[in-house]
Amino acid sequence: KGNFMLFKDFNSMGYDYKTLADFHAEDAKRIGFFLWDEPKTFQLDELKIQYDFLRRKYPSMISLVNIFPSYVSQSLLKSTYQEYIDDYFSKLQPAYASLDNYPCYRKDYNGTTYYHDLEMMREKSQKNKCKILGFVQVYSSDAMRDVSGSDLAWQVNSLLAYGSKGLFYFYFRHPVVAINDLTK
Numbered sequence: 533k534g535n536f537m538l539f540k541d542f543n544s545m546g547y548d549y550k551t552l553a554d555f556h557a558e559d560a561k562r563i564g565f566f567l568w569d570e571p572k573t574f575q576l577d578e579l580k581i582q583y584d585f586l587r588r589k590y591p592s593m594i595s596l597v598n599i600f601p602s603y604v605s606q607s608l609l610k611s612t613y614q615e616y617i618d619d620y621f622s623k624l625q626p627a628y629a630s631l632d633n634y635p636c637y638r639k640d641y642n643g644t645t646y647y648h649d650l651e652m653m654r655e656k657s658q659k660n661k662c663k664i665l666g667f668v669q670v671y672s673s674d675a676m677r678d679v680s681g682s683d684l685a686w687q688v689n690s691l692l693a694y695g696s697k698g699l700f701y702f703y704f705r706h707p708v709v710a711i712n713d714l715t716k
Contacts, residue, residue: 537594539566549582553589564594570632571597573611573619580623594628596665601633602652603645617652621660629653629662630700634669635687636679650694657695666691670701 538552547555549567556562565586568579579597586595599620602613609616621629631653635646657664668687672678691699 535561535563537564537566537596538562549585553586557590562593564590564596566596566598568597570600573609573616576619576623583624583626595626596628596630597624597626598667599629599631601631601645602649603633617656621656621662625660626662628665628697629657630665630667632667634667636669636672636683646690650690654694663697664691664695665698665700666694666696668699668701 538555549565552565567582567586568575571579576597583595583597586593597620600609600616604613606612611619620626631649633646633649653664656662666687668684668691669679670684688699
């Protein structure tokens with residue numbers, strides 16, 4: 533409906549989260565802040581500072597930190613997955629939570645952790661009085677199998693069945709096909 537959230541890449545343009553907080557603050561279509569996509573466990577402490585600042589300044593807006601799926605390695609997270617999830621909820625105490633788990637991720641991967649992750653998120657969210665926002669995989673690429681209409685329906689229905697209150701998607705491919713071929 534024309535609403536927007538400010539995304540973490542705003543920070544890469546030389547702005548910090550305090551400047552982000554005031555960007556188009558008067559715009560009624562601004563609904564929140566997407567602070568980080570897939571932080572490592574140790575980065576949650578820094579995100580808590582940002583999260584708390586934005587929550588105090590704009591309590592009615594969404595502050596979102598999207599977490600890794602369980603199929604990532606402990607060496608990447610710098611913790612176990614259970615520690616990661618526990619820290620995410622205990623440190624941030626989010627009103628909204630989301631995670632990435634793309635079940636059509638690779639041609640040889642069939643979402644073997646998908647329901648595990650949805651169930652874990654559902655249980656943790658209920659326990660912490662938090663709403664879930666689900667990410668739907670809509671894109672395909674050289675490394676990923678084509679996402680079909682039934683794949684989309686399966687993901688949407690699964691996310692809703694596991695308690696998602698909203699759905700997101702993003703598209704990594706450039707609309708000009710030749711650019712996708714160049715970048716691979």
